[in-house]
Amino acid sequence: MNFDLNKKTLREVNQHLQNVDRKKNTRKFEILNPQGQHAICAGLKDDIDVTVKGHTGYYCAGMNQKATVTVHGNVGTGVAENMMSGKIVVKGNASQSAGATGHGGALIIEGDASSRCGISMKGIDIVVKGSVGHMSAFMAQKGNLVVMGDADADLGDSIYEAKIFVKGKVKSLGADCVEKKMDKKNIGELTKLFKKLNISEDPKKFKRYGSARNLYNFKIDNVGAY
Amino acid sequence: MCGIVGIYLKTKKYEKHLGKFLSGMLDGMATRGPDSAGFAIYTKEHKNTFKYSICLNEIKEKDFKKKISKFIKKIKLTSYADHVVLETNEKPSKILDLLKKETSEVSLVGYGKSINIFKQTGNPKDVVKKFKLSSFSGTHGIGHTRMATESAITTQGSHPYSTSEDECLVHNGSLSNHNNVRRSLVKDGQSFNSENDTEVAAGYISNQISKGKDLEKTLKNSLKDLDGFYTFIAGTKDGFALLRDEIACKPAVVAETKDYVAVASEFQAMAHLPNVNSAKIFEPKPGVVYHW
Incomplete structure (x- = not known):
């Protein structure tokens, strides 16, 4: 089923996609002429498949549950923000804060992602085939950020327990983020993730980064301050 | 919030459509800045002719013409x-x-050999129609839609700000040390017409350029001298430059084809441009000066 955003309003299209009749068989949709509009495919909650042909604006596929959304173009700020489950694939580049606060599911960006990719992520898996901008995985709590290309300055600043894997160069690490040993367990986890997402990469070529746990843990030395 | 846009034509193909392109871009950014709008459009210069873009405020055109004709003979x-x-x-x-001295009731918006600059309060969709922006041709142009934060919704508070010949600036963001910078620039001979933070940034750029620095170097210096958050587009006779502060909270996206380079706060402002879907689209990096 096709929706042309030159002919239908975004609200009509989103409402249709958010309320798909389970008894009907149509679970495949295509959106044409997105023209950079905001919140395309936001709030989907069913196991449907949506292809967007063109560039989207902010918060594309935000709050997604179960749905698979593929964007044949670039996406604006906050793609898949606060996503719960499902899969979002971006064929082009992503703007800032891709996958912000995502709880689950997978976000795959085939191009580059700009600043603060995975900010405050809470369990989502984000795979960026290109590079990520500065302050990526800022305050990231849970989940995996996998970068095939390079990471710009201050990667993983104030990170909690999310894991970062980078194949290329890291310009600099943010506060309390350190390189960690890539052991057998980590290689196994990454192999599993690649298999699940159908990605052919060698996990051994990645370096792992994570929290030094100096910032967010209570230090007994500071007890006098309270 | 505010929206900023800019378009630079690399070839002559679309020169006649420049106004139409810029008008559509400002339309697309009306959602980011519904209070006022403005734009600068650069056209080819004619030898020794200078153009002064003037807002008449409450004055009638014929009265202004009468008054100014007393002092200068040949005007158009x-x-x-x-x-x-x-x-x-x-x-x-x-x-x-x-x-x-003689016509202080009108306000000069900007001047130069190439620049035409207009700004006014009201929804950008109405402002562009009012000034018939679609009818303009030119080589490059920049524009702004304003959601006021730092100063009142007035013509003087609208962008672009032009503080020197053929220069102008649009800004999305806000500066926190503008009062200090303004004071030191005033001491250095720069004058200001508003309380607006962006006018200070425009004055800063003019001041540095008047001392012989080029635009790129000036914008690089602004990273340490101007405190706040911003995406700037600074226009000159030859083109424009783009800079985002090092935190880069304020958005910007660039689309480049063989015929033009377009910059906007959001992609939707450029969705109407020819062949934009096959353009090279990227997000400018924080703290890096781009110029065309």
């Missing part, structure tokens, strides 16, 4: 809503002095 006035473009061969030093 073209009217655009409540603005006029005054063309003359007289040197800027004379005209600027004249406008200040």
Whole structure:
């Protein structure tokens, strides 16, 4: 089923996609002429498949549950923000804060992602085939950020327990983020993730980064301050 | 919030459509800045002719013409809503002095050999229609839609700000040390017409350029001298430059084809441009000066 955003309003299209009749068989949709509009495919909650042909604006596929959304173009700020489950694939580049606060599911960006990719992520898996901008995985709590290309300055600043894997160069690490040993367990986890997402990469070529746990843990030395 | 846009034509193909392109871009950014709008459009210069874009405020065009004609003989006035473009061969030093002393009831928006600059309060969709932006041709242009934060919703508070010949600036963001910078620039001879933070940034750029620094170097210096958050587009006779502060909270996206380079706060402002879907689209990096 096709929706042309030159002919239908975004609200009509989103409402249709958010309320798909389970008894009907149509679970495949295509959106044409997105023209950079905001919140395309936001709030989907069913196991449907949506292809967007063109560039989207902010918060594309935000709050997604179960749905698979593929964007044949670039996406604006906050793609898949606060996503719960499902899969979002971006064929082009992503703007800032891709996958912000995502709880689950997978976000795959085939191009580059700009600043603060995975900010405050809470369990989502984000795979960026290109590079990520500065302050990526800022305050990231849970989940995996996998970068095939390079990471710009201050990667993983104030990170909690999310894991970062980078194949290329890291310009600099943010506060309390350190390189960690890539052991057998980590290689196994990454192999599993690649298999699940159908990605052919060698996990051994990645370096792992994570929290030094100096910032967010209570230090007994500071007890006098309270 | 505010929206900023800019378009630079690499070839002559779309020169006649420049106004139409820029108008559509401002339309697309009306959601980011519904309070006021403005734009600068650069056209080819004619030898010694200087153009002065003037907002008449409450004054009637014929009264202004009568008054100014007393002081300068050869002038051409073209009217655009409540603005006029005054063309003359007289040197800027004379005209600027004249406008200040004899016709202080009108406000100079900007001047130069190439720049035409207009700004007004109201929804951008109405402002572009009022000034018939679609009818303009040119080589490059920048524009702004404003959601006021730092100063009142007035013509003087609208962007672009032009503080020197053929220079202008649009800004999305806000500066926190503008009062300090303004004070030191005033000491250095720069004058300001508003309380607006962006005018200070424009003055800062003019001041540095007047000391012989180029635009790229000036913008690089602004990273340490101007405190706040911003995406700037600074226009000159030859093109424009783009800079985001090092935190880069304020958005910007660039689309480049073989015919043009377009910059906007959001992609939807450029969705109407020809072949934009096959353009090279990227997000400018924080703290890096881009110029075309």
